Amino acid sequence: MTSSLDVEKDTPAMKDPVDVLIIGAGASGAAVAWSLAETKMRIVCLEQGDWTKPSDFPSTGRDWEARTLEDYAISPNRRGLPSDYPVNDDASPIKIANYNGVGGGTVFYAAHFPRLHPSDFRVRSLDGVADDWPVDYHTLEPFYELNDRMMGVSSLAGDPAYPEKKAMMPPIPMGRTGEKFGRAMNQLGWHWWPSDAAILTQEYDGRAACINLGQCGSGCAQGAKGATDVTYWQEALRSRVELRTQCRVSRIETNEAGMATGVFYFDADNNEVFQPAEIVIMACNGIGTPRILLNSASERFPNGLANSSGLVGKNLMLHPYAQMRGHFDETMDGYRGAPICTWSMEFYETDPSRAFLRGYSYQFSRGIGPVRTAITGMDDGLVPWGDGHHAAFRRLFDHSAGMVSICEDLPEEINGVTLDPQRCDSNGIPAAKIDYRLSDNTRRMLDHSVARGIEILKAAGAHTITTKAPLPYAGWHLMGTARMGTDPRRSVVNEWGRSHDVKNLFIVDGSIFVTSGGVNPTSTIQALALYIADQIKSRIYELFD
């Protein structure tokens, strides 16, 4: 027999309807919330994590390096915090990295902020691979600029690898690392340039300038890094967008007309709640979004929501990285300063003389702290156990620098996200399972980048060079699992982010990327989110037609 108390407990609470419901408060969720706030619609964002306090970030404590491998680890499986959901990445050589909280991945990212290149949007037309995007660089350009202003981007104008871009403030310091690699690149005749970085080099919009903490990857205690909790969200909240934290969405509900009616979520006390909404916008990244769509399967949508194409969760792209590091006789920047200082686009565009299509960028990176020097030194066999440990450590510490290549990952349907049949999160929601493998094209690209990287290191005077390809713990960039396009049979959302199947469902995160390019995606994710928000505003009277 069911008691009335049980009925109350089992029936989800119903919230007042809202106009717009955004799932996820990271890079794209924040941008779309801010942009739509001017409409005065009632907007609610649900975020499974919580706010972070700058005073809690590792760089405020003596254990700053250790915590980046513990409660601030990049792997959600390693962190295992209440806000995290497990990701089964056993069947992938590249392990998934993310952060769940207000700001999302921008809390942890290095704030290296390149844009995609014009050619990235036309890969089929130019190189005969994958598909062209339904938007182009020119269309996104004003949104890239707007996003740069909102996030606070430092850069140096005039990079010959890009169409003209405005510079808002001076670039981050080149340091000994940038200078040493710059000289080497000049010697080789190869392109390099100071990185665009969402890191303030001067006071801006009430935020303080960077003081070279070197800990961009585990939260910026100074607030100089453009994470959306200190940029977009401050503005959006002032515009009365409501942000509910510790609220994990389990599924999206639909009605007989095939429209989304709202979402079910678990609140901080583990109560299930239904939030009705006129418009649902997903901003949960390339794994979180397909996970919710697949978990939203119903009699009406048996293969998952918005999945008539069968492409939800498919075409996962992760950006395989190769890492090349060397050691120098002189002291380098070490653990001081933004970890990435300069980039190279020398091998970005397709070159028919190479054994692969498309290309990659390099990020030149400074050194590492003592803990990571010891760990990687022992792992690489450069630092022995026993009496030789101390002398070997001192030869490496503060004397290293290097680079990573970010290789363009072409979309393949065999790489993807499904629901794990065994693992669930703390709310009992099925976890995501990753199946991913490197293509032959990618392997050749990685090999090329390793060989050129060694040339650069040698030209810079490095010795004791180490390489890793692919870098295992580098699955930051989660793209392609709900791709955009004009053909409903070959894409999940249309050219302005609306689901082909569910006319009031939008996706604004990296899932909608058609191809990955060979650079970090955050600026493009946010430019797309702003573009889609702009489309929603301009089409508001015909939005569901």
Add this chain to the structure above:
Amino acid sequence: MKKSKDKSSAELSPSERKTLRCVVGHMIPLSQEFGVPGADNPEIFADILQSIDRDRDAVGEALRVIDALAQGRLIDLPRPEQARCLLDFRNGYRTLASVIESAAARCYYRDERVMASINMEARPPFPKGYAVEQGDWSLLDPVRARGRIFRDAN
């Protein structure tokens, strides 16, 4: 939301602690030359024990492997034989060895005595920060002179 990770809250047994202390002492020994303690120093080892929560299961497995390689208990072997046994462990069980290496390094390289010996101030990065040289921006002149390298896609 409830905790999503089922962490093992069990502490290492006294026997496991002895073995682990022996292992980290071999890994990073005391050095008169550099004036630093070993990772088996009481303060540092206590820090390690308090910091292995996420690695508890893997550390336990590693210690069982080590004792198996020792055909008994590692701590019962003479020191040269302990070193040989640990070399076998390090060569044959890289994943498990790296767990202990990481656990030891995370605590050893934040000890004030160790940090002083590598000329690091024993302080967190924030709020003082660090100085980084700007570098010579004129190095970009050859890059500018070469001109545009991106493809037009119009």
